[in-house]
Amino acid sequence: xxxxxxxxxxxxxxxxxxxxxxxxxxxxxxxxxxxxxxxxxxxxxxxxxxxxxxxxxxxxxxxxxxxxxxxxxxxxxxxxxxxxxxxxxxxxxxxxxxxxxxxxxxxxxxxxxxxxxxxxxxxxxxxxxxxxxxxxxxxxxxxxxxxxxxxxxxxxxxxxxxxxxxxxxxxxxxxxxxxxxxxxxxxxxxxxxxxxxxxxxxxxxxxxxxxxxxxxxxxxxxxxxxxxxxxxxxxxxxxxxxxxx
Numbered sequence: 001x002x003x004x005x006x007x008x009x010x011x012x013x014x015x016x017x018x019x020x021x022x023x024x025x026x027x028x029x030x031x032x033x034x035x036x037x038x039x040x041x042x043x044x045x046x047x048x049x050x051x052x053x054x055x056x057x058x059x060x061x062x063x064x065x066x067x068x069x070x071x072x073x074x075x076x077x078x079x080x081x082x083x084x085x086x087x088x089x090x091x092x093x094x095x096x097x098x099x100x101x102x103x104x105x106x107x108x109x110x111x112x113x114x115x116x117x118x119x120x121x122x123x124x125x126x127x128x129x130x131x132x133x134x135x136x137x138x139x140x141x142x143x144x145x146x147x148x149x150x151x152x153x154x155x156x157x158x159x160x161x162x163x164x165x166x167x168x169x170x171x172x173x174x175x176x177x178x179x180x181x182x183x184x185x186x187x188x189x190x191x192x193x194x195x196x197x198x199x200x201x202x203x204x205x206x207x208x209x210x211x212x213x214x215x216x217x218x219x220x221x222x223x224x225x226x227x228x229x230x231x232x233x234x235x236x237x238x239x240x241x242x243x244x245x
Contacts, residue, residue: 049109050109051106051107051109052095052097056172057169057170057171057172058172059166059171059172059173061159061174061175063091063093063159064088064090065091065120067088069104070087070088070097070099070104070107071121072087073086073119073120073121074118075096075119076117077114077116085099086098086099086104087099087118089118089120089125089141089157090109091158092159092161092174093109094140094141095110095112096109096141112129112141113127113129113130115127115130115141117131124143124144126154128142132183136187137188138181142154142155142156143224145231146228146231146232146235148232149239150184150238150239151182151183151184151231151238152231153183153227153231154180154181154188155180155181155227156178156181157176158177160175161175178224180192182231194208194212197234204234204237207234208234211230211233215229215230
């Protein structure tokens with residue numbers, strides 16, 4: 001269960017101190033270590049997660065999916081459904097972050113192994129490790145974009161980071177990326193390029209090439225939807241081919 005804890009006031013004061021010393025990364029690390037040593041285990045036992053602290057000194061972008069602020073979402077956690085709770089998805093660490101109660105100044109990292117899926121807006125993210133138990137080359141949370149009869153599409157949203165020094169201050173800059181993963185015959189295959197798709201479905205070479213040619217605008221302006229529509233198109237063609245055999 002996601003229960004309130006008795007350390008809220010203490011933690012709030014410490015986080016406020018951390019925020020006032022935002023440029024002092026060492027201060028943040030010391031506070032994090034304090035949490036781990038003094039209240040970490042009790043927090044872990046009572047809330048199924050650990051205190052969340054951002055140690056980054058940001059200049060522009062952030063380490064979250066879409067929004068660095070908490071949004072109302074749905075989580076299936078530890079075999080229980082929670083609706084209308086405040087969450088945000090750290091795609092740099094691949095962690096789901098939940099607020100404490102109604103406050104947005106305190107948060108915990110939910111235990112990934114206990115998080116089956118969560119929904120932010122109209123996007124559903126599933127834990128590939130808990131949904132598919134067999135050995136695979138992918139791990140973590142993926143957006144569930146298309147579920148078909150023969151094939152399915154998942155999107156891995158993630159960010160990389162680098163440090164930038166401006167006026168003797170160290171900032172962390174993030175850049176967002178995505179990988180498209182196709183689930184076909186109980187195996188995940190990366191399909192970021194047309195060439196990768198053609199290698200999987202050589203029997204549909206002309207159809208796939210023609211689809212790319214006719215949908216260039218969508219590919220450039222909404223690559224996620226383009227890929228989902230393409231996979232649905234391929235799925236329908238596979239069904240047609242199987243019905244003829």
